[in-house]
Amino acid sequence: MATNKAGTSQDNVFHKTRRDHSNEIAEDYVEAIAQLHSEDGACRVTRLARRLGVSHVTANRTVARLVSRGLVTTSPYQPIELTDSGRRLARTAKARHEIVIDFLISIGVPAEIATADSEGIEHHCSPETLKAMKHFSNTRNH
Numbered sequence: 185m186a187t188n189k190a191g192t193s194q195d196n197v198f199h200k201t202r203r204d205h206s207n208e209i210a211e212d213y214v215e216a217i218a219q220l221h222s223e224d225g226a227c228r229v230t231r232l233a234r235r236l237g238v239s240h241v242t243a244n245r246t247v248a249r250l251v252s253r254g255l256v257t258t259s260p261y262q263p264i265e266l267t268d269s270g271r272r273l274a275r276t277a278k279a280r281h282e283i284v285i286d287f288l289i290s291i292g293v294p295a296e297i298a299t300a301d302s303e304g305i306e307h308h309c310s311p312e313t314l315k316a317m318k319h320f321s322n323t324r325n326h
Contacts, residue, residue, distance in 0.1 A: 208307045211277040212236065213246055214255055217264055218274035226263035280306040280314055287317035290324040 216235050220227040233243035247264055250256040255270035266274060284306045288298035309317070 208304070209246060210250060210253065210255060211273060211307060213250055214266060214270045214274040215277040215281065217256065217266055218271065218278070221266070227265075228263055229258075232264065277306070280309065283314050283318050283321070284309065286321040290321040 213232070213236070216232060217227045220231055220235060224231065229243050229247060230240060232247070233240045236243065238246075247256060247258060250270070251258065254267055255273060256264050256266055258264045281302060284302040285295075285298050288302060289295055293301065
């Protein structure tokens with residue numbers, strides 16, 4: 185079994201990456217739902233699809249998966265509501281996203297590029313990496 189410089193087996197690295205990928209969509213969706221609630225007071229599938237750049241059908245299917253995971257509730261012609269679990273996941277996703285953006289800006293990446301590049305990175309950072317990023321950003325900005 186091959187190991188990397190950190191002594192972690194490649195099997196474990198790939199398993200973590202696959203697990204992170206499986207959670208990415210759910211995290212992006214609940215974060216977007218929370219943002220739309222904050223901005224508009226409600227979240228409808230049409231606005232969610234537009235925000236995420238997907239078709240209405242894709243958004244509907246993904247929302248149905250989120251319902252089955254207990255992250256949202258909805259019914260025909262009604263807004264999408266986050267459950268307690270969905271709200272917790274949205275807060276966590278938003279916090280991780282902000283840490284990555286702040287870190288990228290603190291190392292000199294322009295804000296617009298940092299915002300674009302952060303999309304996706306935050307799903308793959310361990311708590312230790314996020315802690316180091318946050319620490320670095322805080323020491324550079326103070």
